[in-house]
Amino acid sequence: MNEPIGLTILGSTGSVGASTLDVIGRHDSRFRVIALTANRNDEALFAQCLSHNPLYAVMADAMAADRLRDRLQAVGRPVEVLAGLAGLERVASLPATDYVMAAIVGAAGLLPTLAAARARKRVLLANKEALVMAGPLFMAAVREHGAELLPIDSEHNAIFQCLPSGFATDGLGKAGIRRILLTGSGGPFRLTAPERLADVTPEQACAHPNWSMGRKISVDSATMMNKGLEVIEAHWLFGAAPEQIEVVIHPQSIIHSMVEYEDGSVLAQLGNPDMRTPIAHALAWPRRLASGVAFLDFARLGRLDFQAPDFTQFPCLRLAFAALAVGGTAPTILNAANEVAVQAFLEGKLRFTEIAVAVEQVLARVTGHAADTLQQILADDALARSVACEWIAARAGGA
Ligand code: NAD
Ligand code: MG
Numbered sequence: 001m002n003e004p005i006g007l008t009i010l011g012s013t014g015s016v017g018a019s020t021l022d023v024i025g026r027h028d029s030r031f032r033v034i035a036l037t038a039n040r041n042d043e044a045l046f047a048q049c050l051s052h053n054p055l056y057a058v059m060a061d062a063m064a065a066d067r068l069r070d071r072l073q074a075v076g077r078p079v080e081v082l083a084g085l086a087g088l089e090r091v092a093s094l095p096a097t098d099y100v101m102a103a104i105v106g107a108a109g110l111l112p113t114l115a116a117a118r119a120r121k122r123v124l125l126a127n128k129e130a131l132v133m134a135g136p137l138f139m140a141a142v143r144e145h146g147a148e149l150l151p152i153d154s155e156h157n158a159i160f161q162c163l164p165s166g167f168a169t170d171g172l173g174k175a176g177i178r179r180i181l182l183t184g185s186g187g188p189f190r191l192t193a194p195e196r197l198a199d200v201t202p203e204q205a206c207a208h209p210n211w212s213m214g215r216k217i218s219v220d221s222a223t224m225m226n227k228g229l230e231v232i233e234a235h236w237l238f239g240a241a242p243e244q245i246e247v248v249i250h251p252q253s254i255i256h257s258m259v260e261y262e263d264g265s266v267l268a269q270l271g272n273p274d275m276r277t278p279i280a281h282a283l284a285w286p287r288r289l290a291s292g293v294a295f296l297d298f299a300r301l302g303r304l305d306f307q308a309p310d311f312t313q314f315p316c317l318r319l320a321f322a323a324l325a326v327g328g329t330a331p332t333i334l335n336a337a338n339e340v341a342v343q344a345f346l347e348g349k350l351r352f353t354e355i356a357v358a359v360e361q362v363l364a365r366v367t368g369h370a371a372d373t374l375q376q377i378l379a380d381d382a383l384a385r386s387v388a389c390e391w392i393a394a395r396a397g398g399a
Pocket of ligand 2: 153230
C-alpha cells in the first residue's frame, strides 16, 4: 500500500474546493488532507475541518482565524490554525504537502500559488487570475523549481488531455499542432438582445445555464471575460501565440476544448459539465480516478452546436485579446480592473455593460511595464485597482 498523497486545498470552501473534497472523499486511503483554507467564513471551514481532519486550517482574515481556533478547541480537534498570507504560503509549501489545489478566486491566489510552485509541488491550477496577472513570472517559477503544473480549468484540462505526451511549451508547431480551439458556452446572455444587457441583475448574471460556480467567475462567464482570461491562460500554459487560439461557442458545454493538428485531425475532450472530471484527472495524472460524474449518454444528447463568438456583444473578449497582444503587465491591468468592476457590479454600483467600459478605461489610463518582477506586477495591479475605483466612483457620482 502506497503512502497517501498529502493535499493542501487553497480556497477549500469555494465551488472548486468543495468539488475537490467530494472527489477525494471517494478515495479516502489515497489522499491525506494536509491543509484547508478560506477567506472569512470560519463556520464553513470549521465544518470542513470536522469532516476532513486536516493538520492545518488557514483563514486569510485574522479575526476569523481566532474564531475558528476557539471553535476547534471547544470540540477538542487538534488542528493548527494559521492566519493571513503567511499562513497560506506556509501550508502551500509544507514538506507534508505533495499536491496543492490552487482554488482561491482572483489575484489573492497569486502569492500562495507561487509559494507552491517555488516549493516544487504538483500545482493543480484553478486560479486562472494568478496566471493572467503574472504569466511570465509564474511559468518561470514552475520551470526553475521543477514544479508540476496541471490545469484544472475545464478547457485547459481538456487541451492538456488532447496534447501529445511529452509536449513542451516551446511552440505548438514542433508538436505538429496548428491551433487550439477553446470552447465556451457563451454564458447566460448568448441570445439576449444587446439593448437589454444594461439592465441585467447580478442574480441573472450568476445563473449560468450549464455550470454551477462561484459568483465572480459566473459574472466573468456572462461578460465572456472568462473566455478572455482563458485565452491568456492558454497562451502561458501551452506556449500558444494569440493567433493560434480560436474561441468557438458551443452552448451545450460537452466538448471542453480541442486541439487541431497539421494533418487535419482534431482531438476533443468530452464529458458532462462538472468540475470533478478535470479535478480527478489532475489528482490522478497520469492515471485515472473515478470522479462521481455521470457518464455521457450520446443518444440523449442528440446534437452539439457551434458558432463564432460575437466580439460586439462581448467586448471583454476583444479587450483580453488586445491586452495579450500588448503584453507585459497589460493582462495584469485588465485582470485587476475586471476584478474591481465585477465586485462593483455584484454590489449594485455598476451596470453589467459598464464592466467592459471600466476595463477599457483603466487599460487606456494605466501604462504597463515588463511583467518580469513581482514588485512591478503588484504595483501595476494596485494602480489599476485604484484607477478602476476612481473611475467607478466618478461614474456613479455623475449618474
Ligand atoms: P468561489 O468564490 O466559490 O471560492 C473562492 C475560494 O477562495 C473560497 O474558499 C474563498 O474563501 C477563497 N477566497 C476568496 N477570497 C480570498 C482571499 N482574499 N484570500 C484567501 N482566500 C480567499 O470561487 P470558485 O468558483 O471556486 O473559483 C475559484 C477559482 O477557480 C477562480 O479563479 C475561478 O476562476 C477558477 N475556476 C472555477 C471554476 C468553477 O467551476 N467554479 C471553473 C474553472 C475555474
Ligand atoms: Mg473554464
